[in-house]
Structure formats: structure tokens, C-alpha cells
Amino acid sequence: MYRYFRLYLTCPIMVCMSDSMSFETPMMKQYNDIKSDYPDAILLFRLGDFYEMFLEDAKIGSRVLGITLTGRDKGKDGKIPMCGVPYHAAEGYITKLVKAGYKVAICEQTTVPTKGKSIVEREVVRVVTPSMLLNETAEASTQDLLLTTHVLRNVLGISLVSIQSGDVYVSSEPLSKKRDPISIIEEYVSRYRPAEVLLPRSWYEDPEIISRIRRLGTSPFVYDAPHTKITAATQVVKQYYKVMTLESFGLKDQPAAIIALSVALSYVTQTQKQKSAFLRSPMHATSKDYMQLSGQTIRNLELFSSARSSDPSTSLFAALDNTHTVMGKRLLSTWITRPLLSVDVLKKRHDTVSYFSQNNDSVEVVREHLSRVHDIERSVSRLSVGVGSARDGVSIRTSLCEATEMKDKLRNMSKLPHLVESFVKRGYWSTVTDLYELLSHSLADEPPAIISDGGMIRDGYNQRLDELRAIRRGGTDTLKKIENRERERTGISTLKVKFNKVFGYYIEVSKANIDKVPEDFIRRQTLTNAERYIIPELKEYEDTVLNADAQIITLELELFTRVVEMLLDNIGVLQELSRDLSVLDVLSGFGDTACQFSYGRPDFVDSDELTIIGGRHPVVERIVSSGFVPNDISLSSEHERMMILTGANMAGKSTYIRQVALIVIMAQVGSFVPAEKAVMGIVDQIHTRIGAMDNVAEGLSTFMVEMVETAYILHNLTDRSLVILDEVGRGTSTQDGLAIAWAITEFLEKQSKAKVLFATHYLELSALARTFDRIGCYHMAVGVTPREKGDDVVFLYRVKEGEATRSYGVQVARHAGIPSDVIQRAEELFTDIHERSKLLTPQDKVQPTLF
Structure with a gap:
């Protein structure tokens, strides 16, 4: 095997x-x-x-x-x-x-x-391949997914497979004129960040498709799938998982997803040349159990990297990552991508975070042992596909020991939360003990990286191996006896028995003593200052030792293979333990972070309320040196559910609306949140339209990209959605932009019950708050300091009720270092333009009159 x-x-x-x-x-x-x-x-x-x-x-x-x-x-x-x-x-x-x-x-x-x-x-x-990088020296990654697809009867089947963790996700996406397969693949690439995408040959040979996928930072490859018919594909999946039916996976009526999964399974088997079934049972990527976050939202909210610089250190993931294991990092990445909708499950996570934040002894026990836990999932995958070594076995052995000791210590502690108590009482602990004893008895403490080097198996594990090693170890004494005997027999005190890979064992005699060499010495090599000889006894010994070495290597490989097979017979236990350790790693990290940064526990209610008191941006508050200014928000369908936020550039509008979305995500991931108080109903989707970026490759202007992303939001939002809009309409003329922004606001108020935060420089939109009861008007406060040449502004970063009087763009330009002559002229022009402006608020509901 x-x-x-x-x-x-x-x-x-x-x-x-x-x-x-x-x-x-x-x-x-x-x-x-x-x-x-x-x-x-x-x-x-x-x-x-x-x-x-x-x-x-x-x-x-x-x-x-x-x-x-x-x-x-x-x-x-x-x-x-x-x-x-x-x-x-x-x-x-x-x-x-x-x-x-x-x-x-x-x-x-x-x-x-x-x-x-x-x-x-x-x-x-x-x-x-990029998704199958299991080399011992390669760094484990949270971005290792393989994405495969198949189109069948206007449905795009999708499969996502992690060879490192063993996780498998599937999905079925309906196609339409507005949702073509490549657009959906782009969305999944943006959302899940796979390392590799497999394409059928017809797509792979299309330069435009390849360009669109590569631009998203993943590697597309061609793969001619061996099974594209549903009958054959179903058989592939059933054989891999050794099941009689796929109903338990929820795949009965999803033929496109089944074929996509069979493509992934065939690819893994063909590339890894192994049939070991180490992948977990498939889960649904798009499920009613998880909040939907589009790739656009993941990018705009900077969940994994900065939108501007792609720096992962200023992301939400970095702010929440207080894990000690690679498995925990992978799980945290998955959780951020898939926030929960179940209040019951969230309560269990928050109970655990609360426990760890209040019990220093427990959190120290957990985190001390987790710091010595290795990547069990990756080691299992390496052993499953045949690239692992005894070092993977030792890593698993160490991890099993640490997990057992942690469990024993936690068992003696009181008032354990449900998730911790479940870990302590798992039914797999007897198997864990058996596997630990197997690995302890069989594998050496420090085995070599290369199997053929030998030394993997511990002394005492196998009698025949011990006998062969005794023969090899006894060689030193035998060689010394031969050397001493020949010295005495020949009278050559400098005679030495040596070894090299070319001649094997030989006797070396200096030139000064060759006249003393007996006739039974057989010359093998002449050197400048010495002669090399062999004798029959030395040759016999060499054959014995070399034969023992060869037998040792063969026997060690056989024994190691048996140990691996016994491990993989219990792959389910190892994967279940790995996931439990990952959960404890993430949640104990949440608890530690909550203490360190004064996070509070969110409260979930049955309504659509969203109230945050003293909310802070989890990333920005760690960067600013002058102290972060917290702000409140209160939205619900019973009162205000839409906030129009105006104010100066650089006053903090974008930071504020983003922080609200991030706090919601953190709460539904299971973390405490950066706020004094947070009360919220479950949010099922978060939609964002933030930033200005064109798409030259597809011939889309900045404004067109803005409109496409906004259209996606308007077509897909629900009454439980949270919508974040930042400067919608700014990519075109003032008249057109205001008209579009006004119409979008009206649509969101009339056609949905979603909660909306709309940051804008269109001060005219504030008039909507006087028309609609559910729309509130707020602004970012600034302080104005008179100057000899124009007023100066001080940003207070405080959200206040009411509309802003102006955006103070000229003052921001002064702070940016624009030459003073330009600033002075801008002030003059602003006054003139402001006085002559006849811009009116819309009167006609069908066609607003702007000018």
C-alpha cells in the first residue's frame, strides 16, 4: 500500500x-x-x-x-x-x-x-499541483482548495476539496442569461479563494476565460474528466465513500454537483496515485445554515486581506487569529467565510468563549497543550496519499498525547461549557489511547525524513529487526578484532580496517610497511602513500553486514506500512479529534482576544433589531495611535432601518459602516465583539458596494462596475439582509449620480425590509429622511477652526443625528498637501458655485427633476 x-x-x-x-x-x-x-x-x-x-x-x-x-x-x-x-x-x-x-x-x-x-x-x-502541495517542507496553507465544476441541464455543479484538511463542499447553481457559468465560478473563486481550478478543455482553450480566472489569483488547469455521465459519476462517488446511496449526503437530486464531485475525486486519485479514502463526507457550500457572503463583500470588508495592498495583516482574519495550530487557522478561515444562522449553535460557541475569557486556568491549560499539537489533518493526508514519513506518525503521536493530557486536566475542572464537556466525554478516547500506544511502541523518537535511510522503527518492536540491527551494530567489535589480530600477525602497528562505498571494507597499509604484507592479502588499490587489500574474512563480513542493511530497510518499510494502515483504519477518529481540537483552538483564542481588547458578548433576539453601543472597528482600533472613537447604531423595521450618513471626506464614514458589518460577522462566527453592547437579530446576508475600481480586461468602467455590483445587491437581498453602500453614484456626473442614488434609496425603502447603511456626499439625500419614517439622517461630526485663508476642519469621528452642511473637500485637500494657491482658488470657486447652484431635490417620483 x-x-x-x-x-x-x-x-x-x-x-x-x-x-x-x-x-x-x-x-x-x-x-x-x-x-x-x-x-x-x-x-x-x-x-x-x-x-x-x-x-x-x-x-x-x-x-x-x-x-x-x-x-x-x-x-x-x-x-x-x-x-x-x-x-x-x-x-x-x-x-x-x-x-x-x-x-x-x-x-x-x-x-x-x-x-x-x-x-x-x-x-x-x-x-x-497548487491544491496538492503536501511536501514536508511546504508551509501549510488556509488557501488550498481545489475547485471543480460541471454543467448539466442549466445547472452548474461545483465541488470544493481541501486535500490538507479533508473537507469537501458541493453546490448546485442554476444558470440563466444573467448568471453564466464563468461568472458563477468567478464568484466562488472570490468567495472561497481556491488554489486551483479545473476546467474542461473547451473553457481552458478560451483566452478570455483563463484571463478572468487568473486575474482572481488562482491557477486554472485543464482536466479531461473520465466520468461526465451521471450514472458513472454516481458510482465513482459511492465507491470512494463506500456507501450504497448518496441520499445521506443530500445529493439525491443534484446530478450536476455529483458529477463535479466525481471530477474532483478522479483528479485526486489520478494525481496522487492512491485510492485511500481520506476525504470527509461532502457538505453543502451554500446552505440555509450559513450567512451568505459574496466575493464582493469578502473583498470590500477586507475579511482576509487589504483591498488596496492585499496585505493580510490588516484583515479581520488577522484580528481574530489567535490560534496556536494550523488546523485552527484553517477552521477560522472557514468560519469567517460561513457565519452561522443558528442561534442555538452560536450560544454554545459564545458560552465557550465566555468560559475561556473568565477562567484563566482553563485557557492556559488548553492553549499550552495546543501549542504543542501538530497538523494532524495534514499528516493524515500525507500518509493517505503515500508521501508521509515516520515524522508524520511522530507528529500525530505527540498530538494525541497532548490532547489526552489536556482532556484529563479539563475533566477535573468545574462548570465546563457544553462544547468543552462534549470534548472531554467523546467516545473516541479509548481509540486515541490505542493509537498513541501503537505509535509509541513502533516509531523511533527522531526518525529520518527519508524512509530509505532507515531508523524509523523503535528497538524492541520487532524481534527480527532487532536481530538484524544487532548484526550491524556488532560489526564495530568484529572489525576491531580483525584489525587488532592483523596488526599482531603482521607486525604493522599502523594497519587499519576501513570502508568506502566503492571498495567496501578493506585493509590499508602504508608504503613503508608493504614488505610486511602476508601473501593472503589481496591487493585492491594503490595510492600514493598506501596500499589497500582485502582478505576473505573481511569480504564475508561485508556481505553479511550489507545484506543485513538491505533486510533492515525492507523490513522497516513493511512494519511502517502496517502502522500506517492501522492508523488509516481509524481515520475518522483522527479527523474528529482534529476538528474538536481546532474548535477549542479558535474559541479559546476568541476568549483570549476578548480579554485583551475588551470585547463584549453579543445578544441575539428574534426580531430584526441591530443595536450596537460603543462599537469599534476591530482592525482600525489596533492601528490608530490617538485612540479609536466608538460609535452607536440602532436599526430595526419597527423604527429606523436605513441610515443615510453624510459628512466630510476622511471623517470616518467608510470605517463606521464597515465596522457595523464586521461586528455582525464576528458575532455570527461565534466571537465576542468590539462593543460595550450588541443586540441583534440574525442577519442572513451581507451585501456591500464599496470603493471605486474599473475592470479594463472586461471593458468595464469604474461606474459600470459600480452599477453591476449594485444590481447584484438589489436582485438578491432579503428582509434579513444588511446592506452597506458607500458613495454609490459617484462614478458619473453629479446629476446622474444623485438620480441613481436617490432611486436606489427609494427602492430599498419600498421593496425590502433590509437594514441599510448608505454613506454618501450627496447631501440632498438627507431630504428622504423627511419623507420616509424608516430612514434616518446622520452625519460625521467635525470641528471647524477659522483661518485667515479659509476654514480648517478637525475630524471628531463621532456619528451624530442630522445632516451635514457640507463635505469640506477643500479642507481635506489642504491636509493632503495640495499647494496653497490651488486651495485658495478652490475656496473662491466653491463659494461662487455654491451660491449659483440651483440643485433641487426630486419632486416627481417617476422622473426626478434635478436641474
Whole structure:
């Protein structure tokens, strides 16, 4: 079952074989035959202690890896480009190639050289892709998903698979004239940030489609799925999960999703060359159990990176990430993408956060042990696909020990919350103990990274292995006895018994003493200052030791394979334990963060109320040096459910409306929130339209992008939605922009019950608050200081009721460093324009009169 190999890579390149075929040695013929099966891949071809690359692969490898490009003689036509990397250091090179956007195919020697056979057999043992980067030296990532799709009867089936965590998600998305497959794929890429997207050949050969997907920061690859008929695809899924029906997965009436999942399962099996079923049962990506966050919202609210600089350190994820394990980081990333809608489940999470925030002893126990827990999920995946080593077993062993000790300590503590108590009372603990004992008895404390180096299995685990090791260890005494005996027999006090890989064991005698060498010494090598000899006894000993070494390696691999099989027989227990540890990691981190930054517990109510007292932006408050100014908000369908927020540039409007959305997400993830008090009903969707950005690749102007995103919101919002609008309408003329902003506001008030925060410089929109009872008018307060040449403003960052009198754009320009002559002229023009402006508020509900 188990194997060890190096790696292989594939990238969107097509290599011409004609150069190598013009002079084709047996080895190059073998290379070309294997390469033809992986035409879009860079092939790492094992030759002795190196992985070699040839032709275009070599040119790419040389450029990406920064290694020397050489050549292999191909006769009168010149040389074949080639370069190589040492097999024992290949993992780092493979990681670099994959991160550069390539796949890697690893071709290993599968037989040993024999007399009469000109070439050894070779085959590709694994394909490494961006979503399958399980190398020991590669850093674990929260962005490792594989996305696959299939279109069937106006439905796009989607599958998302994490080979590191084993999580699997599926979805079925209806298609229409306004929702084409590529647009939906773009939305899923923005929302879930997969590392790799598989496309059918017809899509992959369309440059526009490839450009649209690559622009989102993921790697698209072509894959000709072997099963695209529902009957065959269903069989693939059932065989993988060893089930008789897919009804328990909720897939009975989702044929497109089933085919998409079968594509992913086939791809994983083909690239990893393994059939071990380590992936978890599929869950639904779009579910009524989770808040819907579009890719647009995830980007605008900067949940995972800054929209401007793509810096992850200024994201909500960074603010909440107080985890100690990689598994916890992955789970937190999933939770932020999928906030909960269940008040009961949220209560259990908040109870746990409350417990950890109030019980220092408990949180210290949990976090101390979690700090020594390794990535069990990733180790299980590595062992499942055959790239793991005994070090993965040791990592699992250490983690099982830490988990058990943590459980035992928590058991003695009182008033445990439900989630912690459930962890302590899990039914898997006896199995965990058995697995820990298995790994403790079988694996060495510090096994080698490479299986073939030996030393994986602990002394005392297997009698035959101990006997073979005794033979090898006894060699030192035997060699010393031979050396001392020959010194005494020959009278050569400097005689030495030595070993090298070329000659094996030999006796070395200096030139000054060769006249004392007896006749039974057989000369093997002459050096400048010495002669080397062998004797029959030394040769017999060498055969015994070398045979023992070979048997040790073979037996260790057999024993390790059995240990891995016993581990994987309990893969469900390991995955369940991993998830429980991840949950405790995230929630204990929430508790610690709540104490550190004075977060409060949110209260959920049955109504659509959203009340926040003393709310703060969880990211900005950690950055500003002058102290963050907290603000309140109160929205509901019974009172005001829409806020029009006006005020000066730089006064804090965008920060305020974003912080409201972030507090809602934090609360429904299970975290405490940066506020004195938060009372809210469940929000099922958050929609945002923030920022100005064009899309040149698709020929969309800044304003068109703005309108497309706004249209998506108006078509998809619900009565439980929270809508965040920032400067809608500013990308066109003032007249058109105000008209559109006014009409959108009216639509949101009349056609939905969604809660809306609308930040705008259109002061005229404040008039809507006098027309509609559910619309409130607020502004960001500023202080005005008279100056000799124009007034100056001081930003107070406080939200106050009522409309702003002006936006103070000229004053902001002064703060930005605009030359004083320009500022003075702008003040003059502003006064003139303001006095002459006849801009009216809309009167006609159908067609507003603006000018």
C-alpha cells in the first residue's frame, strides 16, 4: 500500500518532442513516452541521485529555480537542454515550481539496474499541483482548495476539496442569461479563494476565460474528466465513500454537483496515485445554515486581506487569529467565510468563549497543550496519499498525547461549557489511547525524513529487526578484532580496517610497511602513500553486514506500512479529534482576544433589531495611535432601518459602516465583539458596494462596475439582509449620480425590509429622511477652526443625528498637501458655485427633476 517517491510538476505548457526525437537514445525514448502522458507538465525524471528536466521543462526549471542550464549530447544536431536537482533536496524545488504556477510530475525508478537490461523501468508516482502541495517542507496553507465544476441541464455543479484538511463542499447553481457559468465560478473563486481550478478543455482553450480566472489569483488547469455521465459519476462517488446511496449526503437530486464531485475525486486519485479514502463526507457550500457572503463583500470588508495592498495583516482574519495550530487557522478561515444562522449553535460557541475569557486556568491549560499539537489533518493526508514519513506518525503521536493530557486536566475542572464537556466525554478516547500506544511502541523518537535511510522503527518492536540491527551494530567489535589480530600477525602497528562505498571494507597499509604484507592479502588499490587489500574474512563480513542493511530497510518499510494502515483504519477518529481540537483552538483564542481588547458578548433576539453601543472597528482600533472613537447604531423595521450618513471626506464614514458589518460577522462566527453592547437579530446576508475600481480586461468602467455590483445587491437581498453602500453614484456626473442614488434609496425603502447603511456626499439625500419614517439622517461630526485663508476642519469621528452642511473637500485637500494657491482658488470657486447652484431635490417620483 505505502510507497515513497519524490515529486512531479505540470504547468500550462506544451512541449515539442521533435528535438529530442531526432536523436533518441533508449533513455530519451523512455522519457518521451512518459512525457507524452503529461504534455502540460514539467517532468522530474529520476536519474540516480538527481531529478533531471529536459527540453522546454529544463528551460523553465532553470529560469524559475535559478539553476544552471546544461545540455545532453544528441549527436551532430547539438545538445538537448537539461538541468537537474538533487533528489534529497527536491521538495524545496518542487514547492517553488508549484508556487510559480506549474504542476510537477515526479517520475521514479521502479526497478534496479540488472545485467543484460539497458535501462531501468520508470513511472510517474505523483503529481504535485497548487491544491496538492503536501511536501514536508511546504508551509501549510488556509488557501488550498481545489475547485471543480460541471454543467448539466442549466445547472452548474461545483465541488470544493481541501486535500490538507479533508473537507469537501458541493453546490448546485442554476444558470440563466444573467448568471453564466464563468461568472458563477468567478464568484466562488472570490468567495472561497481556491488554489486551483479545473476546467474542461473547451473553457481552458478560451483566452478570455483563463484571463478572468487568473486575474482572481488562482491557477486554472485543464482536466479531461473520465466520468461526465451521471450514472458513472454516481458510482465513482459511492465507491470512494463506500456507501450504497448518496441520499445521506443530500445529493439525491443534484446530478450536476455529483458529477463535479466525481471530477474532483478522479483528479485526486489520478494525481496522487492512491485510492485511500481520506476525504470527509461532502457538505453543502451554500446552505440555509450559513450567512451568505459574496466575493464582493469578502473583498470590500477586507475579511482576509487589504483591498488596496492585499496585505493580510490588516484583515479581520488577522484580528481574530489567535490560534496556536494550523488546523485552527484553517477552521477560522472557514468560519469567517460561513457565519452561522443558528442561534442555538452560536450560544454554545459564545458560552465557550465566555468560559475561556473568565477562567484563566482553563485557557492556559488548553492553549499550552495546543501549542504543542501538530497538523494532524495534514499528516493524515500525507500518509493517505503515500508521501508521509515516520515524522508524520511522530507528529500525530505527540498530538494525541497532548490532547489526552489536556482532556484529563479539563475533566477535573468545574462548570465546563457544553462544547468543552462534549470534548472531554467523546467516545473516541479509548481509540486515541490505542493509537498513541501503537505509535509509541513502533516509531523511533527522531526518525529520518527519508524512509530509505532507515531508523524509523523503535528497538524492541520487532524481534527480527532487532536481530538484524544487532548484526550491524556488532560489526564495530568484529572489525576491531580483525584489525587488532592483523596488526599482531603482521607486525604493522599502523594497519587499519576501513570502508568506502566503492571498495567496501578493506585493509590499508602504508608504503613503508608493504614488505610486511602476508601473501593472503589481496591487493585492491594503490595510492600514493598506501596500499589497500582485502582478505576473505573481511569480504564475508561485508556481505553479511550489507545484506543485513538491505533486510533492515525492507523490513522497516513493511512494519511502517502496517502502522500506517492501522492508523488509516481509524481515520475518522483522527479527523474528529482534529476538528474538536481546532474548535477549542479558535474559541479559546476568541476568549483570549476578548480579554485583551475588551470585547463584549453579543445578544441575539428574534426580531430584526441591530443595536450596537460603543462599537469599534476591530482592525482600525489596533492601528490608530490617538485612540479609536466608538460609535452607536440602532436599526430595526419597527423604527429606523436605513441610515443615510453624510459628512466630510476622511471623517470616518467608510470605517463606521464597515465596522457595523464586521461586528455582525464576528458575532455570527461565534466571537465576542468590539462593543460595550450588541443586540441583534440574525442577519442572513451581507451585501456591500464599496470603493471605486474599473475592470479594463472586461471593458468595464469604474461606474459600470459600480452599477453591476449594485444590481447584484438589489436582485438578491432579503428582509434579513444588511446592506452597506458607500458613495454609490459617484462614478458619473453629479446629476446622474444623485438620480441613481436617490432611486436606489427609494427602492430599498419600498421593496425590502433590509437594514441599510448608505454613506454618501450627496447631501440632498438627507431630504428622504423627511419623507420616509424608516430612514434616518446622520452625519460625521467635525470641528471647524477659522483661518485667515479659509476654514480648517478637525475630524471628531463621532456619528451624530442630522445632516451635514457640507463635505469640506477643500479642507481635506489642504491636509493632503495640495499647494496653497490651488486651495485658495478652490475656496473662491466653491463659494461662487455654491451660491449659483440651483440643485433641487426630486419632486416627481417617476422622473426626478434635478436641474
